[in-house]
Amino acid sequence: MRRFDAVLCDLDGVLRIYDPDGLALERDFGLEAGTVTSVAFAPDLVHRALTGDITDEEWQAAIGDRLTALCGSAEGAARLVRAFVEAPHRVDAPVLDLLTRVRERVPVVLVTNATTRLERDLARVGLLDAVDAIVNSSAVGVAKPDRRIYEIAADRAGVSTDRCLFIDDHADNVRVSEELGMTGVLYRDPRDLREALAPLLNGGAAS
Known part of the structure; x- marks a missing residue:
């Protein structure tokens, strides 16, 4: 009997890859590299955006307010926020x-910590219909590594948690999936995913 009947996959760092120098504009304002992301992902602010307490537009406005004092x-600040939102990225082909091929055998669910902008972003790059379901933290009100988002994802896939393969590039997120009985994969490059999916993709049963 195979080990999983659904694949739950993270988005950023796995399927969507950002250009590491996408915020070179910071230098124009005399800011150190990483200033904008440190402001945007300040725990007290980003958690509210990722759990739907504030919209993406409200998150951007709050980032701009905090950056104004830093850039003068x-x-x-508005230019920096725009550069942050529109940072170059690509879909990892x-x-x-691999996910498209495995969908022929089992459901694939995208499980991501994201703001209310997610669906618009996915539609723009042609990913909105690339999976069977999308679990957006800002839509369900909980974010990884809260175990509830994993349970929601398993329910969307129509299987129990112990029948899921979970892929993420953050060790804490993978750890929680394994505590729920999922088969966890700490993602580093496509080879990790290819190896995990090989039994299904090769026509056999995952054991």
Whole structure:
């Protein structure tokens, strides 16, 4: 008997990859690299955005307010926020191919900590229909590594948690999945995913 009947997959760092130099604009304002992301992902702010307490637009406005004092003007802050939101990224084609192929055998569910902008972003890059279901933390009100989001994802896939393969690039997220009985995969590159899916993709049963 195979080990899983559904694949739950993270988005950023797995299927969607951002350009590490996408915020080079920071240098124009005399800011150190990483300043914008440190502001945007300040725990007291990002948690509210990722759990739907505030919208993506409200999150952006709050980031802009905090950046204004750092860069010297509201106009400059707005440019930095826009660069952050529109940071260059790409869909990892090998990962998408693997997920597309495995969908022929089992449901694939995207499980991601994201803001209310997620569906618009996915539609823009053609990913909205690339999976069987999407579990967006801001839509369900809980974010990884809260165990409830894993349970929601398993329910969307129509299987019990112990019948899920979970892929994520954060060790804490994988650890919680394993505590729920899932088969966890700490993702580093497409080879990790290919190895985990090999039994299904090769036509055999995952044991």
